[in-house]
Amino acid sequence: MVLKKRKYYGGFHGLLAPVIPKAPRSLRKRRLHDKSLEDGGICAFELLAAAADKLLQEQESESSTSSTGSKGKEQISIHEESARHEQLEVKAKVEPVILDHHDPGASGAESESVAKPTNLELSLKELPHSEDDSGSDHASIVTNSDFIKKVNTSLTMEAIEDKPGSIYDVNFGGNRAEIHPEVVEKQSRGLTSVKTYNMKDCLKPCVHTGVSNKSYTSVHFPSYKDKGNVNINIRDDDEKYFRYNNRSNTRLRVFGSRSRAGYRRMRKMMPSRYLKAARKLRGYELPNSNGGGVKSFYHKRKNIYMGERFQADAATKRRKLFHHSSKNSYTKEESSESISNVVKFSIKSFKVPELYVEVPETATVGSLKRSVMEAVKAILHSKLHVGVVVQGKKVRDDNRTLQQSGISQNCNLETLGFTLESSLPEASPFLGRGETPSCNTQQRLPRVPSNPIINGGFSNSSLEPPPPVTSLDNHLEKNEEIPAFAAEVTTQVPVEDSKALVLLPALNEEVLSVIPLSEKTTKRYEYSQRRTRRPFSVSEVEALVEAVETLGAGRWRDVKMRAFNDANHRTYVDLKDKWKTLVHTASISPQQRRGEPVPQNLLDRVLAAHAYWSQHQAKQPVKNVKTLEAPM
DNA sequence: ATTAGGG
DNA sequence: CCCTAAT
Numbered sequence A: 001m002v003l004k005k006r007k008y009y010g011g012f013h014g015l016l017a018p019v020i021p022k023a024p025r026s027l028r029k030r031r032l033h034d035k036s037l038e039d040g041g042i043c044a045f046e047l048l049a050a051a052a053d054k055l056l057q058e059q060e061s062e063s064s065t066s067s068t069g070s071k072g073k074e075q076i077s078i079h080e081e082s083a084r085h086e087q088l089e090v091k092a093k094v095e096p097v098i099l100d101h102h103d104p105g106a107s108g109a110e111s112e113s114v115a116k117p118t119n120l121e122l123s124l125k126e127l128p129h130s131e132d133d134s135g136s137d138h139a140s141i142v143t144n145s146d147f148i149k150k151v152n153t154s155l156t157m158e159a160i161e162d163k164p165g166s167i168y169d170v171n172f173g174g175n176r177a178e179i180h181p182e183v184v185e186k187q188s189r190g191l192t193s194v195k196t197y198n199m200k201d202c203l204k205p206c207v208h209t210g211v212s213n214k215s216y217t218s219v220h221f222p223s224y225k226d227k228g229n230v231n232i233n234i235r236d237d238d239e240k241y242f243r244y245n246n247r248s249n250t251r252l253r254v255f256g257s258r259s260r261a262g263y264r265r266m267r268k269m270m271p272s273r274y275l276k277a278a279r280k281l282r283g284y285e286l287p288n289s290n291g292g293g294v295k296s297f298y299h300k301r302k303n304i305y306m307g308e309r310f311q312a313d314a315a316t317k318r319r320k321l322f323h324h325s326s327k328n329s330y331t332k333e334e335s336s337e338s339i340s341n342v343v344k345f346s347i348k349s350f351k352v353p354e355l356y357v358e359v360p361e362t363a364t365v366g367s368l369k370r371s372v373m374e375a376v377k378a379i380l381h382s383k384l385h386v387g388v389v390v391q392g393k394k395v396r397d398d399n400r401t402l403q404q405s406g407i408s409q410n411c412n413l414e415t416l417g418f419t420l421e422s423s424l425p426e427a428s429p430f431l432g433r434g435e436t437p438s439c440n441t442q443q444r445l446p447r448v449p450s451n452p453i454i455n456g457g458f459s460n461s462s463l464e465p466p467p468p469v470t471s472l473d474n475h476l477e478k479n480e481e482i483p484a485f486a487a488e489v490t491t492q493v494p495v496e497d498s499k500a501l502v503l504l505p506a507l508n509e510e511v512l513s514v515i516p517l518s519e520k521t522t523k524r525y526e527y528s529q530r531r532t533r534r535p536f537s538v539s540e541v542e543a544l545v546e547a548v549e550t551l552g553a554g555r556w557r558d559v560k561m562r563a564f565n566d567a568n569h570r571t572y573v574d575l576k577d578k579w580k581t582l583v584h585t586a587s588i589s590p591q592q593r594r595g596e597p598v599p600q601n602l603l604d605r606v607l608a609a610h611a612y613w614s615q616h617q618a619k620q621p622v623k624n625v626k627t628l629e630a631p632m
Numbered sequence B: 001a002t003t004a005g006g007g
Numbered sequence C: 001c002c003c004t005a006a007t
Helices: A002-010 A040-061 A261-269 A272-282 A307-321 A365-381 A469-474 A484-488 A519-525 A538-551 A556-563 A572-587 A600-615 A625-629
Strands: A074-080 A088-094 A118-124 A139-144 A155-159 A168-172 A175-179 A185-189 A194-199 A216-221 A231-235 A241-245 A251-255 A328-335 A342-350 A355-358 A383-390 A393-395 A416-423 A453-455
Touching: A538 A556, A538 A572, A538 A600, A556 A572, A572 A600
Parallel strands: A139 A355, A355 A453
Antiparallel strands: A074 A088, A074 A194, A088 A118, A139 A216, A155 A168, A168 A175, A185 A194, A216 A231, A231 A241, A241 A251, A328 A342, A383 A393, A383 A416
């Protein structure tokens, strides 16, 4: 309904908000010395980066050595030196089957399909224990793997199929292999530390053609600070993901699930309550519940032809739910024995606001690493706060009791949520670093405040800001379906009464590089941005007054059609509101009025019409317009 | 989808 | 303008 409403009159003008420069960059300047860097949180990311590097190096250096024997077998070993040190080593032996020919090549010499074993080794060392137990335990970075898929040195894992336990396409710097999740087994070797996971030896030549635009790589680092939990999830839009978890024990898990590609989109477009409903419908449960923190969404795409309202609406609703998108999984237990009911919460994980990393395909892993790092730092640098969300509403009053807040034994778990919110300075601080604008860093629809977007500090983005409508092309391969993601990253520019959808690249450069959701920034962008303000012009007021005089106050739908049928950005609700303000304006002294002054004669008419319709049954069908107009 | 009001 | 309850 609402959606419809917006669609109906929506148009997208409202979305045509000025591009808001978003991007804090100053943060990038901060170096590894930052305290936050030393936090576990950051290390986690480093791990990722390190892993990527390792993979790369291994791939490049190893030419044909099969260190572990079994050929055609992938192996990922995780060494757990000790829970204390949390030194982890992830080894992955992969026998690349084919090198992507199209690969511009990490090393041009390998442009042929060559089967070479690759030994991948990751060392996750010294996961720092955090000093404080505050909420910066988790950090999540979600990247659209499209950006790195074609990077020779990238590491990507994506589900090839949309079925549970389907095959994962693993790309280690150009070497591709497939992994069958269901075959992954854990082979614990002793209490000590080496746990090996064998992926079925199903390496198969896999030519990478095109890219699934639905792929997302998610790296999740739950609190490893104090608990040493580290999660690395790599999932695609279909919600499959690999996860490395070193909670109490090291585990590697592969999750496969039904397609939830749309879920993400849905989440962005729908009010949480709807999402919940959707989830329920599908009987889907967030992986989050087990600490994973990876959310998936089911989305029912709706036809949209006039985007403004639709998106605005969706975004808007979304925003309410999770203040900062940081959602968490937790469990609540009840105590039947307490004197006064006790509510126990077992929060298994927090998820920081999602971050989106957007980098050119040509970016290097190193760049990606830096980008991620920046993002993490941005978040961790700020103080984190915990928010409590009950039934989609944030409980701001810390003095309220749980009971008063609706958090009782009987409360539905689904209605309770915790969020981690960071209070980063302004986004601007993160901008900075004159980096080459990444070709397509774009802002999201004005109405859909973007998630933080991290613009990798890549320098070779030769891409020009894509022209309006084609901007999406940069993100999508021709035949690919336009993912919601891309759409959301698009910026629309207001066009008076235009129904055309105009997508523009964000203002160039100053493209934000890192926009972590933060108390402040998020507030501004939240999940949705309010429509750009568009004061009524005198002529509009005049039209409105005229319409109300004839139709009466209350028949806004008719007023809309009569006087603003072509003004897509004026909904009947807007007209109703405007009338309200007009009545108010007309009743106050001119000195108290603001904005473009409305001719007194119009205000007089407003008062007259208001008085008139207040006494008459406004809603009836057309009345004697004369009656009213004469007097006026 | 609209209307009516509060925020 | 946004958000919602109530139609």
